[in-house]
Amino acid sequence: MSKKWQITVPGSTANLGPGFDSIGLSLNLYLDLTVSLADQWEITHVSDHLPQDIVIEEHLIYTIARETAARFNKELPPCRVVMRSELPFARGLGSSAAAIVAAIELANLVCDLQLTTQDKLNISSQIEGHPDNASASVLGGLTISQMDEQGIVDTIPVTDLDASFVVFIPKVELKTSEARKVLPEQFERGYAVRASANANMLAASLIAKDYVRIGRYMESDLFHEPFRSALIPNFDEIHRVAKEAGAYGTALSGAGPTVISIIPPAIGNQFVLTMKKYFPKHEIILTKADHQGISVQVLNDVPA
Numbered sequence: 001m002s003k004k005w006q007i008t009v010p011g012s013t014a015n016l017g018p019g020f021d022s023i024g025l026s027l028n029l030y031l032d033l034t035v036s037l038a039d040q041w042e043i044t045h046v047s048d049h050l051p052q053d054i055v056i057e058e059h060l061i062y063t064i065a066r067e068t069a070a071r072f073n074k075e076l077p078p079c080r081v082v083m084r085s086e087l088p089f090a091r092g093l094g095s096s097a098a099a100i101v102a103a104i105e106l107a108n109l110v111c112d113l114q115l116t117t118q119d120k121l122n123i124s125s126q127i128e129g130h131p132d133n134a135s136a137s138v139l140g141g142l143t144i145s146q147m148d149e150q151g152i153v154d155t156i157p158v159t160d161l162d163a164s165f166v167v168f169i170p171k172v173e174l175k176t177s178e179a180r181k182v183l184p185e186q187f188e189r190g191y192a193v194r195a196s197a198n199a200n201m202l203a204a205s206l207i208a209k210d211y212v213r214i215g216r217y218m219e220s221d222l223f224h225e226p227f228r229s230a231l232i233p234n235f236d237e238i239h240r241v242a243k244e245a246g247a248y249g250t251a252l253s254g255a256g257p258t259v260i261s262i263i264p265p266a267i268g269n270q271f272v273l274t275m276k277k278y279f280p281k282h283e284i285i286l287t288k289a290d291h292q293g294i295s296v297q298v299l300n301d302v303p304a
């Protein structure tokens, strides 16, 4: 008999405007791995969102799981992995962070690494390079995080946001690495002060659950959106039409190209219907925050 696990990880949106590389929010769109020990490595994709040409040695799940095991001087045993995903690749919904978090958990389970939640936050954020998406995928909910120069993550969760989120996913991909190339290396001091004040006010508004201000400060980013907006289909129109239809505010989801609006839950279905009329080329999905973060289910033992 051998063990089988199901690892479920929520995707996420990052930044919410000026919370650049710091604020993350997990969404109820999931990546799911079914893992069992095997004689040789096998990874199968069973979702339209995932490519079918799989090279095991280059697969993020394999490379990150092996790297995680190696950090603890363990060798990763071969596994059979079935991967399902509701997260489109390279669209700003945290698909890479979710895969990294899932792969760390895979190594944790099959190598019995006994990782703590803090270990998972640190390792996933170090690999991602910033803690926003990874912290939200590990913990669930809204997270405000900082990673120090040693790669140690400090996170404060903000619970019970009474809001829904609508994602506008265009057909085009935009890799985070490309979207980071357009950002300036430095800001002049007065500009940095304004950018930082907007980020502080966003964080304070989230903690105060002041939804009108959350929306206002989500739309006040100076760190990245002014430089990325030209890469994003319908960036200005979505902001304008969403506001007219009742959104509190709209921002880039992570590095884009997805755009996300925060809305009162009561208007969710009508808001989505209206947006679909205006933006027929986008996939538009009504989402909520996920409140669990990563979860593992041990499935019944199966004959080896």
Ligand code: HSE
Binding pocket: 014, 015, 020, 021, 022, 130, 132, 133, 176, 179, 180, 224, 254, 255
């Ligand atoms: N904070 C990151 C960025 C999120 O905006 O580049 C995407 O990984």
